[in-house]
Amino acid sequence: xxxxxxxxxxxxxxxxxxxxxxxxxxxxxxxxxxxxxxxxxxxxxxxxxxxxxxxxxxxxxxxxxxxxxxxxxxxxxxxxxxxxxxxxxxxxxxxxxxxxxxxxxxxxxxxxxxxxxxxxxxxxxxxxxxxxxxxxxxxxxxxxxxxxxxxxxxxxxxxxxxxxxxxxxxxxxxxxxxxxxxxxxxxxxxxxxxxxxxxxxxxx
Numbered sequence: 001x002x003x004x005x006x007x008x009x010x011x012x013x014x015x016x017x018x019x020x021x022x023x024x025x026x027x028x029x030x031x032x033x034x035x036x037x038x039x040x041x042x043x044x045x046x047x048x049x050x051x052x053x054x055x056x057x058x059x060x061x062x063x064x065x066x067x068x069x070x071x072x073x074x075x076x077x078x079x080x081x082x083x084x085x086x087x088x089x090x091x092x093x094x095x096x097x098x099x100x101x102x103x104x105x106x107x108x109x110x111x112x113x114x115x116x117x118x119x120x121x122x123x124x125x126x127x128x129x130x131x132x133x134x135x136x137x138x139x140x141x142x143x144x145x146x147x148x149x150x151x152x153x154x155x156x157x158x159x160x161x162x163x164x165x166x167x168x169x170x171x172x173x174x175x176x177x178x179x180x181x182x183x184x185x186x187x188x189x190x191x192x193x194x195x196x197x198x199x200x201x202x203x204x
Contacts, residue, residue, distance in 0.1 A: 006121050007049050009078065010034045011041045011067065012056035017083075017106075021054065021113075028114055038062040038070070047076035050128060052101070052120035054113075057084035057091055065091060068098055077127060079120035083108065137201050143185050151178040155191060156198035 008030050010021050018034040025032050031051075035041035038061050041053075053071070055064040062070060064082050071078065082095050085106040092103040101123060102116035144152060147168075154164045161179065165172045188194045 004049055005031055006124070007051040008032045008117060009041065009051060009053040011038060011053065011059070011064075012083070013037060013059045014056070017056070024110055024113070025117070030117065038067045041067070042070055042074070045071065045074055045076050047074065047078065050121075050124055052079040052081060052117060052124055054081045054083060054117070057082050057088065057095075058086065065094055065098070068095070068100070077124075079123045081113070081116045081120055083113075134200070137197065140186050141197075141201055144182060148178050148182050148185070151175060152182045152186070152194065152198065155179055155182070156195045158195075 008025050010018055010025075010032055012018050012021070012034075013036055015036060018036065022032045022034055035044075038059055055067055057064040059067070064080075064084070068080050071080070080095075080100045082092070082100055082103045083106055084091070084103070095103050101120040102112075104113060104116065141149070141152075150168060151164055154167060159167065161172045161175045164179075165175045168175070183189075183194060186194065186197055188197055
């Protein structure tokens with residue numbers, strides 16, 4: 001599946017800062033999308049586009065931290081980099097605890113910002129790959145019948161065919177058939193691989 005190119009979303013109520021950031025990032029080869037207000041950004045936010053967000057800390061309507069929370073509430077997991085003209089230690093601590101990639105004070109070093117954006121884009125790509133893999137695992141697991149899911153779970157717990165049969169009140173021969181179907185439908189080659197599959201499914 002072809003993924004859309006990464007976009008750097010810039011949110012700052014200072015138009016001159018938006019223009020400056022845009023020039024810098026485009027010169028570095030990045031696609032950018034500027035927003036002069038948090039509400040404008042949230043109105044167009046889908047979370048489908050890969051990239052990251054560079055947010056000013058102090059803005060009318062919502063400050064950067066509130067905007068970060070609003071993004072989370074809309075199930076948008078774009079990595080966030082904060083920029084601020086004020087040395088606000090409590091705010092920087094809150095931002096980093098909430099998962100921000102970096103917190104830069106204006107005027108910041110351009111290379112520092114580019115480095116933070118590179119880190120954010122790698123983080124976003126890895127997170128998207130992880131979510132896609134988890135979705136694929138769930139799709140494969142969804143094709144199992146309810147009984148096959150029971151057998152799958154018990155086999156993954158290390159139970160033998162005989163033990164699974166006793167647990168489910170059926171015959172060992174029937175469990176062998178279900179187990180073979182589970183392995184075939186999940187596309188795994190062994191019980192060990194099935195156990196790893198179920199473990200990864202549980203982490204999703």
